[in-house]
Amino acid sequence: MRVSEQSEDVFARLPAGSFDKDCPTRPLMAQVTGRWGALIIAALVPGPVRFSGLHRQIGGISQKMLSQYLKSLVRYGLVERLVEPTVPPQVTYRLTPLGRSLAEQLCALLGWFGANTAELEAARQRHDATDSPSR
Amino acid sequence: MRVSEQSEDVFARLPAGSFDKDCPTRPLMAQVTGRWGALIIAALVPGPVRFSGLHRQIGGISQKMLSQYLKSLVRYGLVERLVEPTVPPQVTYRLTPLGRSLAEQLCALLGWFGANTAELEAARQRHDATDSPSR
DNA sequence: CCGTATCCAACAAGATACTG
């Protein structure tokens, strides 16, 4: 495995201003990679889901946070909000094409964490044992 | 492009407990997808960098945050810390193989945001114009 | 040069209660 080649290749794909102090992608990243963004988007991948469905599926999220993140995702065109005028009203959320394209990246990331949890945990324990009892 | 097939395929790769309230990957995700995690890792892709180099390259980060994130990344075995006993001491940081494998995912994500900034901004403006002047 | 310590401001997030 040629390290230098591969590294430069991956790095080359980075947008130019990524490290700039006021790169416009920073607030976006913050929203999407915030505590719940990736999970909400991942939960929408299989298909449209109702508010209560999301609330049930995503463990530990509050109504407030769910509502807040959804609003933001709708605002950036990643999610669509569909109201059916029944009684009581039903609201479903669905990924837009743009959102689905992002979802692929995020699911890959979630998948990576899932696949490497053991190794990460092992490293942590090794580190905590040999060195400082920090945290 | 077959949408339904692809969506299910991507979703299938998600680890089982991703939505669980106390999935062990959550704190990890928080660290890596925190405000600076992705940027630091991306900055390390081309090769080892010194502390001051990172501080210069990543616009807007404070010493405190850089130090804090680096410590955490070292702890999880994503980054190595190498001290050269010169005077004054030089410390360089380098991605581990595990860290490099994560870096690929993160660079892809950063790349996605870079590539779609225009579309996201357009959606936001469209939304803000037609509807509520919220934020 | 490479950090750590301290203090402080800002924001994210939870709990709870309430509305259409």
Next chain:
DNA sequence: CAGTATCTTGTTGGATACGG
């Protein structure tokens, strides 16, 4: 059912100053 409003707390992050 699908949220909003309000209040409170915890965490994140920046500024500054200092130490090895």
